[in-house]
Amino acid sequence: DQQVKQNSPSLSVQEGRISILNCDYTNSMFDYFLWYKKYPAEGPTFLISISSIKDKNEDGRFTVFLNKSAKHLSLHIVPSQPGDSAVYFCAASANTNAGKSTFGDGTTLTVKP
Amino acid sequence: NAGVTQTPKFQVLKTGQSMTLQCAQDMNHNSMYWYRQDPGMGLRLIYYSASEGTTDKGEVPNGYNVSRLNKREFSLRLESAAPSQTSVYFCASSEASTNLGEQYFGPGTRLTVT
Numbered sequence: 001d002q003q004v005k006q007n008s009p010s011l012s013v014q015e016g017r018i019s020i021l022n023c024d025y026t027n028s029m030f031d032y033f034l035w036y037k038k039y040p041a042e043g044p045t046f047l048i049s050i051s052s053i054k055d056k057n058e059d060g061r062f063t064v065f066l067n068k069s070a071k072h073l074s075l076h077i078v079p080s081q082p083g084d085s086a087v088y089f090c091a092a093s094a095n096t097n098a099g100k101s102t103f104g105d106g107t108t109l110t111v112k113p
Numbered sequence: 114n115a116g117v118t119q120t121p122k123f124q125v126l127k128t129g130q131s132m133t134l135q136c137a138q139d140m141n142h143n144s145m146y147w148y149r150q151d152p153g154m155g156l157r158l159i160y161y162s163a164s165e166g167t168t169d170k171g172e173v174p175n176g177y178n179v180s181r182l183n184k185r186e187f188s189l190r191l192e193s194a195a196p197s198q199t200s201v202y203f204c205a206s207s208e209a210s211t212n213l214g215e216q217y218f219g220p221g222t223r224l225t226v227t
Contacts, residue, residue, distance in 0.1 A: 009153070034215055043117070043203050043218030044156070089155055100146075100171065101216065103155035 003027045004092050006104035014112055019077040021107050023090030026071065030092040034101065035064060035075050038087045047088070048075070080111045114139050117219035119204050125225045126194040134189040134222050136204030144207045145187035146171075146216065147179060149200040156203060162187055194226045 005024045013019045023033075031052040036044035050057040050064045050073070057064050063076045077084055087108050091101040117138045126132055138145065143164045148156040148171075158171030160179040168179050176198060178190045187206075191198060201223050205216040 004155075006155075036215075036218075041220075043205075043220050045218070046215035049215060100158060100161055103148075103157075105153065105155040 001026070002104075003030075004090055004102050004104040006088075006090055006107050008107050009105070010108045010110070012110045012112060013080050015082055016079045019075075019080045019084065019109055019111065021075040021077075021088050021090075021109065023073045023075075023104055024071060025073075025092050027092070027094065027102075028071070029094040030102075031095055032093045033064070033066060033073050034091045034093075035062075036089045036091060036103075038089065038106070044089060077109075080109075082111050082113050085109055085111050116140065117204055117206055117217050119202075119219035119222050121222060122220065123223050125227065126191075127227055128195060130194050131190070131192050132194065133191075134202055134204075134224075135186070136188065136219060137186045138204075138206040138217070139185065140206060140208070140217065141184070142206035142208050142217070143184070145181065146205040146207075147177075147187070147189045148203045148205065149173065149198075150203060150221075151200050159189065159202075194224075196226045198224065199226045200224060 034049040035047040037047045038044040048062045066073045087106045089106045090104040093101045120135045146161040147159040157173050162168045162181040165184045180188045201221045204219045207216045
């Protein structure tokens with residue numbers, strides 16, 4: 001059973017508009033959530049995170065929202081830029097898991113000029 | 114700082130051959146991880162090491178062994194490669210052995226088993 005799900009394999013948006021990437025989780029023990037960005041032929045790089053004690057975390061153009069009751073988080077990118085085109089992975093971890101993260105399958109974002 | 118380095122970048126093996134994937138980090142991180150990524154899928158944890166001298170199984174450990182040689186290095190060994198192990202392998206490290214804190218990834222090793 002997949003504990004972290006990204007139900008949209010791909011998303012295409014126009015440059016300057018908002019990109020919204022979604023992630024759902026099933027394990028109520030998860031208390032820390034991260035988003036990673038991955039370009040082809042490179043390793044993932046950390047983008048932004050949120051602890052379960054918060055419902056929003058913002059870093060420049062990137063904002064992550066957490067809805068614990070719905071077990072849902074989303075990443076908003078405003079405004080979207082062509083350089084944001086990449087695969088975005090949602091990851092979740094629990095304090096009992098010694099640093100291990102569970103990853104979703106990723107969403108490929110394409111930002112069109 | 115080089116961050117996390119992995120060797121080799123590419124490898125082709127025949128079924129039954131063995132090989133070791135090398136990983137090193139220069140960030141003085143305690144925890145290190147090995148993942149595999151298959152097409153269209155996320156990263157699945159193979160093994161991890163919460164600190165020097167300790168290793169533990171992840172989600173998909175069968176067919177693999179690991180060694181935490183010292184704080185810097187964490188190697189992944191395939192004793193008898195199988196076509197099902199064709200994948201991209203990523204090594205990662207993180208500062209904390211708790212769940213707080215991001216992981217830093219290497220560039221990956223693309224392995225093909227024929």
